[in-house]
Amino acid sequence: MTERHGSSLEIAGLRKSFDDKIVLDGVNLGVRPGESLVIIGGSGAGKSVLLKCILGLIQPDSGTILIDGVDMTDQRSDRTDAVRERIGMLFQGGALFDSMPVWRNITFALTQGRARDSKKMHALAIEMLEKVGLEPRVADLRPAEISGGMQKRVALARAIAANPDLIFFDEPTTGLDPIRANTINQLIRGLVTDLGCTAVTITHDMASAHHIADQVAMLHEGRIVWAGPVDQLDKSGNELVDRFIHGRTD
Amino acid sequence: MTEGFTRLFSPLGAGTLGLFAAIGRTAVFAFRALIAAVTPPYYPARLMQQLITIGYFSLPVVGLTALFTGAALAQQIYVGGERFNAASTVPAVTVIAIVRELAPVLGGLMVAGRVSSAMAAELGTMRVTEQIDALQTLRTDPFQFLVAPRLLAAVIVLPLLTLVANAIGVMGGYLLAVYRLGFNAASYLDTTRAYLELDDIVSSLVKAAVFGFVLALMGCYHGYHTKGGAAGVGTATTNAVVSAFLLILLANLVITVLVFG
Ligand SMILES: Nc1ncnc2c1ncn2[C@@H]1O[C@H](COP(=O)(O)OP(=O)(O)O)[C@@H](O)[C@H]1O
Ligand SMILES: [Mg+2]
Numbered sequence: 090m091t092e093r094h095g096s097s098l099e100i101a102g103l104r105k106s107f108d109d110k111i112v113l114d115g116v117n118l119g120v121r122p123g124e125s126l127v128i129i130g131g132s133g134a135g136k137s138v139l140l141k142c143i144l145g146l147i148q149p150d151s152g153t154i155l156i157d158g159v160d161m162t163d164q165r166s167d168r169t170d171a172v173r174e175r176i177g178m179l180f181q182g183g184a185l186f187d188s189m190p191v192w193r194n195i196t197f198a199l200t201q202g203r204a205r206d207s208k209k210m211h212a213l214a215i216e217m218l219e220k221v222g223l224e225p226r227v228a229d230l231r232p233a234e235i236s237g238g239m240q241k242r243v244a245l246a247r248a249i250a251a252n253p254d255l256i257f258f259d260e261p262t263t264g265l266d267p268i269r270a271n272t273i274n275q276l277i278r279g280l281v282t283d284l285g286c287t288a289v290t291i292t293h294d295m296a297s298a299h300h301i302a303d304q305v306a307m308l309h310e311g312r313i314v315w316a317g318p319v320d321q322l323d324k325s326g327n328e329l330v331d332r333f334i335h336g337r338t339d
Numbered sequence: 340m341t342e343g344f345t346r347l348f349s350p351l352g353a354g355t356l357g358l359f360a361a362i363g364r365t366a367v368f369a370f371r372a373l374i375a376a377v378t379p380p381y382y383p384a385r386l387m388q389q390l391i392t393i394g395y396f397s398l399p400v401v402g403l404t405a406l407f408t409g410a411a412l413a414q415q416i417y418v419g420g421e422r423f424n425a426a427s428t429v430p431a432v433t434v435i436a437i438v439r440e441l442a443p444v445l446g447g448l449m450v451a452g453r454v455s456s457a458m459a460a461e462l463g464t465m466r467v468t469e470q471i472d473a474l475q476t477l478r479t480d481p482f483q484f485l486v487a488p489r490l491l492a493a494v495i496v497l498p499l500l501t502l503v504a505n506a507i508g509v510m511g512g513y514l515l516a517v518y519r520l521g522f523n524a525a526s527y528l529d530t531t532r533a534y535l536e537l538d539d540i541v542s543s544l545v546k547a548a549v550f551g552f553v554l555a556l557m558g559c560y561h562g563y564h565t566k567g568g569a570a571g572v573g574t575a576t577t578n579a580v581v582s583a584f585l586l587i588l589l590a591n592l593v594i595t596v597l598v599f600g
Contacts, residue, residue, distance in 0.1 A: 146472045173478060184473035186465075198477045202484060204384060247477075 095123035095287035096157045096175065096255035098143070103152030105138060112138050113149070114311030120304070125281040125288040127298045127319070129333060130308035136291045137181055139308065140257050143289075144178055145169075156255065177253030181260050181291075183244040185232035191218075191243050192228040198251035217246040222272045238265045245273065249280065256280065258290040262297045274300040295334050298322070307333065368560050372490050375482035382488055389492030393454050393555075397500055400453060401446045405504035408441050409433065409511025417520050429516050430530040437508035438539045439599070444591050446504045447550030450497065451583040455558035458489055459579035462562025463572040471563070486563065490555045497551030498544040505543060542598045549594065550587045557583035 103116040112135040120126045130136050141147040143154055145161060154161040156172050163169060177198070185194050192214035193200070200210060215225045221242040232240055241264055248256060258277060262270035274297050280286040281303075292298050298305060299319060306316040307330050315327040322334065331337070413433050420426040462485060465471050471481050509531060516522040561579040565571045 141472070144472075144476055146475060170478075173476075176476065178473070178476045180469045180473055182469055184469035186470055186473070187468075188461075197479075201380065201477070201479050202382065202385075203380075 094254060095281075095285050096172070097122045097155075098255065098287065098289065099153075099155040100143070101153050101155075103139070103142060103154065104150045105135075105142060105147065106150060111311055113142070113152075116152070116308070116311070116313055118306055118313055118316070120287055120289060122287055123281065123285045125278070125290065125301055125303045127290045127292060127302035127305045128308055129292065129295075129298060129305060129330075131333065132293075134308045135311055136308055137259055140178070140259055140289070140291065144176065144257070145173070175254040177248040177251065177256040179241075179245050179248040179256075179258045179261055181263075183232075183237075183240040185240055185244055185247070187232045189231075190228070191230055191232065191235070194232065194243060195228075195246045195250050197247060213250065214246075217250050218243070220249075220276060221246045222269060238269060241265065242269070242273070245276070253286065255287045256289070258288065258292075260291055260293065262292065262294050267296075270294065270297060271300075273297075277301050364564075365556070365560055368563070369556055371482050372486045372556070372559070375480060376487040376491055378483070380483060382484060385484065385488040386492055389488045390496055392457075393450065393489075393492050394496035394500060397450050397453055397496075398503065400449050401500050401504050402507050404445050404449050405437070405442055405508035406511040408445055409437055409508035409513075410515040412436055412441065412508075413512035413515045413520070417516070426520075427530075429512070429520070429522065430527045431534040433512035433516075434509050434531045434535050435539065437512070438505050438535065438543045440591070440595070442504035442508050443501050443543050443546040443550060444587065446501050447497065447547065447554065447587045447591075448584060450493075450500065451550075451554040451557075451587060452580060454493065455554045455579040455583040456576045458555065458558025459562040459565075459576045460572055462559060463565035463575040466563060466565045467568055467571060481563070486559045489559055490552060493551035493555035494548050495551075497547040497554075501543055501547035505540070538598075542594070545598075546591060546594050549590050553586045553590055554583040557586065 098118075098120040100116055100118040103113050104111075105113040116139060118126075128136055128139070138147060142149045143156075143161065149162060152162070156176075159168050159172050161169055161172065185191075186197070189197075189202075192211050193202070195214040195217050196210040199213075200206070211228065214228050218225060218227055223239060223242055223246075227235060227239065227243070232243065235243070241261070245258070245261060248258070261273050261277065265273065277288055277290060278301055281288050281301075288301070290297075290301050292301070299322075302319040304316065305319050305322050306313050307327070308314070309329050315325050315330045317325060322330065325331065413429050416429050416432045417426050420428050420432075462471070465485070471485075474481050474484060513524075513527055513531070516527055517524045557579045561575040561582070565575040567574075
């Protein structure tokens with residue numbers, strides 16, 4: 090792998106409602122190149138919807154999303170396509186293609202589902218599996234034949250196989266034991282520190298947040314209620330943040 | 340008074356509007372699918388896979404349907420015809436009914452039951468487990484990767500299945516007529532050949548291609564737009580089959596009136 094240049098991300102005034110339900114109510118957020126942002130927030134706060142808006146899977150009602158200065162809410166063009174080519178995404182549920190073996194899943198960004206360079210792709214898949222702490226034999230299994238935690242790690246391998254510059258992780262450690270979770274934390278941190286990727290991670294796991302993040306932002310009722318460097322997280326002085334990180338219910 | 344009328348008919352109006360909206364959405368979906376089918380990249384391996392799933396694996400079902408229907412038809416025409424001293428019309432009426440109507444329509448319905456439901460369930464599961472979203476983030480158009488191969492395969496394969504069904508349906512009638520009703524084998528076949536026209540076969544195949552398009556479109560449309568988890572997949576599957584059945588029967592009526600009316 091060669092040294093890469095992480096992308097920048099700027100979100101301003103992003104709004105999205107489903108019918109009458111307001112999910113995103115003017116989100117403002119920025120990530121600098123080569124930086125790791127962790128987004129925290131309660132279930133149903135709209136974190137996944139935010140990621141899907143950025144990825145163009147959900148059409149926002151208003152607002153702008155700039156990646157390396159390109160407005161991703163514009164009509165599809167060669168410029169937005171070129172940006173999307175450099176994005177990787179780990180879905181909350183893994184979203185592996187269950188009609189294909191693991192190795193075809195992992196190399197999908199490179200093959201687009203075609204049977205080209207199969208030998209090389211198989212070898213690459215095994216290399217990626219090793220990075221996420223899985224054995225080579227997993228490569229030839231179907232997603233339905235492996236555990237949920239393994240599926241999550243295969244999905245992670247798929248997200249990073251094409252060497253993206255900007256990677257989104259939706260709850261990467263949910264459903265993993267602490268040791269495996271730590272492998273993933275180190276992997277994500279390594280992508281940022283060693284390879285210069287920009288990472289945006291959603292998590293509920295505060296240990297993971299501390300490990301991965303340069304910056305942290307908290308999403309609550311459709312807005313960013315606090316954002317700052319990770320070392321300020323425990324002394325944010327924000328009631329909502331304190332409640333979230335200490336799991337208080339009052 | 341007027342208010343009462345409004346209240347009485349407003350659900351009807353809403354239903355009509357909803358129907359038009361659904362027709363519009365389906366047309367847009369079909370248009371997108373057709374564009375996707377003719378623009379690269381193409382996925383020949385996936386088309387092949389669908390040809391086998393839809394075509395080859397439907398052969399037993401379609402073949403048995405045609406066999407049983409052809410035989411039952413011959414029996415009915417015989418019983419009905421006898422009353423007018425017209426029992427000799429069995430071969431002619433059987434072949435016309437099979438080729439013009441029963442083979443394409445029953446074949447289409449059987450394949451719809453098998454295939455529209457499977458397509459809706461597969462695409463619906465892919466939708467609710469975010470696999471379709473994942474495809475898009477991996478820069479693959481789901482219309483090109485999922486929908487186009489299914490539509491193309493169904494349009495190609497239904498006429499072939501119908502050819503087979505035509506032959507087996509006529510054979511069903513022949514077997515029953517010869518072995519049960521005492522028809523002469525050679526003259527049964529001669530009469531069949533004499534009454535079978537090229538136009539009948541062409542209309543049979545055209546119908547089949549249209550039904551193939553309709554049943555794949557309904558499977559893909561309902562699967563692609565699935566919402567709401569496992570229950571949503573169930574609803575999508577049911578809707579796909581019911582709408583495919585109705586549209587096949589409607590399309591059959593329209594084509595029949597246009598061609599033979
Ligand atoms: N496609 C959709 N249609 C309607 N409502 C949705 C859709 N996607 C998400 N929502 C709603 O938006 C809210 C936020 O969802 P989500 O972003 O998944 O939450 P989380 O922060 O836990 O990831 C939820 O209330 C959810 O029901
Ligand atoms: Mg979520």
